[in-house]
Amino acid sequence: MKNLYSNTKKTLKLIYDLEKKNLIVILLLSLLVSVVPLLTTYLSQELLNSIVAHQVLNRVMVLLIAFVSFTVGSEIVGQISAIFEQKLQVNLVYKLNKIIMNACGDMKLKDFENSETYNQIERINGQIAFKPSQSLDMTINLMKTMITLIGSIIFLSMWSWKMALLLTLVPLTSIYYYIQIGKREFNIQYQRMEDERESWYLNYILTHDFSFKEVKFYDLKEYIINKFSRIKENFIKQDMDLLYQKSKLSILFEVGVQIIGAIVLFVAITAAYSGTILVGNVVSIIKVTSMIQSSSKGVMTSIYALYNNNLYMEKLFEFIEEFVQVENEEVLIPDNTEITDIHDIEFKKVSYHYPETQSLALKKVDLTLHAGERVAIVGPNGSGKSTLIKVLTKLYENSEGEILVDGVPLREIEETRYKQQLSVLFQDFVKYELPLQENIGFGDIQNISDTEIMKTCMRELNIDFLDEEDLNQQLGIWFENGRQLSGGQWQKVALARSFFKKASVYILDEPSSALDPISEKEVFDSFYEKTKGKIGIFISHRILAAQNADKIIVMDKGEIVDIGTHAHLMKNCRLYQEMERAESYEEYFAA
Numbered sequence: 051m052k053n054l055y056s057n058t059k060k061t062l063k064l065i066y067d068l069e070k071k072n073l074i075v076i077l078l079l080s081l082l083v084s085v086v087p088l089l090t091t092y093l094s095q096e097l098l099n100s101i102v103a104h105q106v107l108n109r110v111m112v113l114l115i116a117f118v119s120f121t122v123g124s125e126i127v128g129q130i131s132a133i134f135e136q137k138l139q140v141n142l143v144y145k146l147n148k149i150i151m152n153a154c155g156d157m158k159l160k161d162f163e164n165s166e167t168y169n170q171i172e173r174i175n176g177q178i179a180f181k182p183s184q185s186l187d188m189t190i191n192l193m194k195t196m197i198t199l200i201g202s203i204i205f206l207s208m209w210s211w212k213m214a215l216l217l218t219l220v221p222l223t224s225i226y227y228y229i230q231i232g233k234r235e236f237n238i239q240y241q242r243m244e245d246e247r248e249s250w251y252l253n254y255i256l257t258h259d260f261s262f263k264e265v266k267f268y269d270l271k272e273y274i275i276n277k278f279s280r281i282k283e284n285f286i287k288q289d290m291d292l293l294y295q296k297s298k299l300s301i302l303f304e305v306g307v308q309i310i311g312a313i314v315l316f317v318a319i320t321a322a323y324s325g326t327i328l329v330g331n332v333v334s335i336i337k338v339t340s341m342i343q344s345s346s347k348g349v350m351t352s353i354y355a356l357y358n359n360n361l362y363m364e365k366l367f368e369f370i371e372e373f374v375q376v377e378n379e380e381v382l383i384p385d386n387t388e389i390t391d392i393h394d395i396e397f398k399k400v401s402y403h404y405p406e407t408q409s410l411a412l413k414k415v416d417l418t419l420h421a422g423e424r425v426a427i428v429g430p431n432g433s434g435k436s437t438l439i440k441v442l443t444k445l446y447e448n449s450e451g452e453i454l455v456d457g458v459p460l461r462e463i464e465e466t467r468y469k470q471q472l473s474v475l476f477q478d479f480v481k482y483e484l485p486l487q488e489n490i491g492f493g494d495i496q497n498i499s500d501t502e503i504m505k506t507c508m509r510e511l512n513i514d515f516l517d518e519e520d521l522n523q524q525l526g527i528w529f530e531n532g533r534q535l536s537g538g539q540w541q542k543v544a545l546a547r548s549f550f551k552k553a554s555v556y557i558l559d560e561p562s563s564a565l566d567p568i569s570e571k572e573v574f575d576s577f578y579e580k581t582k583g584k585i586g587i588f589i590s591h592r593i594l595a596a597q598n599a600d601k602i603i604v605m606d607k608g609e610i611v612d613i614g615t616h617a618h619l620m621k622n623c624r625l626y627q628e629m630e631r632a633e634s635y636e637e638y639f640a641a
């Protein structure tokens with residue numbers, strides 16, 4: 051109950067912060083509407099009694115007009131309130147969506163690589179369109195029905211407090227049981243989350259394009275559906291159990307309420323027979339009794355539904371508390387961080403381990419990079435090459451050791467300014483289902499309308515499969531008139547994205563993994579041209595691509611095992627020699 055109260059308070063506070071005006075109007079109108087049933091009941095009672103007592107027509111007419119005005123008025127107010135509710139809901143969903151998107155955009159890469167955070171976002175996003183406003187609806191409903199219930203009880207107790215007390219008996223005892231079921235449902239849903247995620251994932255791989263090819267080819271449909279069914283069938287069983295329990299309680303509640311209602315009516319009718327009360331009062335007692343019955347049921351359902359929604363709201367609050375930045379909490383940045391160009395980068399004993407893993411992905415890496423140097427990083431899978439790039443680009447910040455950029459510690463340099471100087475092609479680059487202009491322009495969003503540079507980049511990389519005069523060309527297959535590209539073509543577009551930016555450090559992680567040898571050569575030629583006088587780093591598995599670099603860094607198991615030119619490494623580095631031999635072996639067979 052405490053939990054219910056605090057969460058409802060938090061929900062109202064959140065909605066108040068986002069939609070103050072609409073919320074206040076809705077609450078006031080709801081308050082107005084909720085007293086109308088009682089007022090009209092009172093008026094109809096007076097109306098009937100004055101007719102029976104043959105009172106002057108004037109009084110009867112006044113009562114009638116008041117009765118009609120209140121009924122019509124409440125209808126109108128109800129409609130107006132519905133407009134505001136609709137308005138609030140639309141705005142609320144939009145604003146919450148923006149908050150979540152903003153928070154996701156501000157997150158660190160390590161947050162996104164954490165499955166719990168990722169799933170948290172999935173869950174919140176999936177239901178944001180209705181859960182928060184549902185919570186508000188339930189709260190308003192609870193408020194309305196509570197007012198009607200309390201008012202009706204007071205109204206009835208004016209006739210007989212004993213009868214009023216009797217009528218509250220069933221609702222009061224049922225509240226306890228309803229909350230118990232609500233809690234059970236909450237717990238079941240909470241424990242289910244892990245399985246829920248898995249079933250969501252299974253559904254996802256069966257219904258999305260990225261996995262369709264494999265699902266089809268390996269004939270995975272049945273296996274995946276069976277796995278999905280096992281999880282879902284268990285959920286259905288749990289849901290049915292709960293439904294039976296709820297239905298049993300509802301039946302008991304209904305029967306109890308009706309029996310007590312009948313007793314109250316019996317007493318009222320007997321009282322009317324004996325002349326203790328008037329006919330009008332009997333009518334209003336019947337009405338109020340039924341109002342108590344329906345509003346107490348309304349209170350139960352609202353409490354129960356609020357309990358249920360709490361699970362979602364709790365997750366939403368957790369997310370907001372953890373990830374939505376409060377503006378004045380931002381870290382102060384030292385003054386010495388202005389950078390217009392980067393000439394040297396130095397790694398001093400830099401180590402990094404991924405959260406939740408013990409082993410180091412980078413082990414005491416010492417490294418210097420100077421402007422004018424083209425550096426290749428080679429090494430087996432999992433040796434830490436991409437991790438090194440992610441640490442260098444400040445995507446991971448909690449590394450040990452020191453990284454100096456032109457002598458200034460990287461952690462003291464403001465992220466945005468630092469990133470302005472870098473251009474990166476990631477190993478798992480994105481194939482944006484967007485027009486060509488955005489696919490390239492995202493590399494330097496400030497200059498996205500500079501189509502001339504875009505066209506130059508396309509020419510540099512020999513992107514002749516797309517028309518440079520048609521930058522609005524939609525790419526991919528998700529949207530109308532999209533042009534799907536081959537793996538290597540997508541990679542070239544991603545390369546154009548990183549070339550589009552005027553930076554002082556260019557970093558390419560496996561830029562030629564999908565390219566044919568001719569394209570590969572063209573890409574490296576343009577890369578060498580592009581990075582003249584700058585820092586150029588690329589990762590490659592191919593010694594052939596790396597051998598022309600000014601400096602080749604050989605990595606293994608998170609460590610740098612050697613640094614030097616091709617000639618030096620061929621003489622001194624066993625791993626390098628081994629990689630070179632394996633490559634010629636491949637080539638021997640390929641020939």
Ligand SMILES: Nc1ncnc2c1ncn2[C@@H]1O[C@H](COP(=O)(O)OP(=O)(O)OP(=O)(O)O)[C@@H](O)[C@H]1O
Nearest residue numbers: 163404407411430431432433434435436437438477
């Ligand atoms: N997000 C992550 N969370 C936990 N561990 C990770 C993560 N990314 C990589 N690793 C681990 O860190 C190590 C280094 O990975 P990294 O991606 O840097 O290798 P790589 O040299 O780029 O390999 P490849 O040539 O296959 O691209 C690997 O053992 C990998 O399992």
Ligand SMILES: [Mg+2]
Nearest residue numbers: 435436437477
């Ligand atoms: Mg990699």
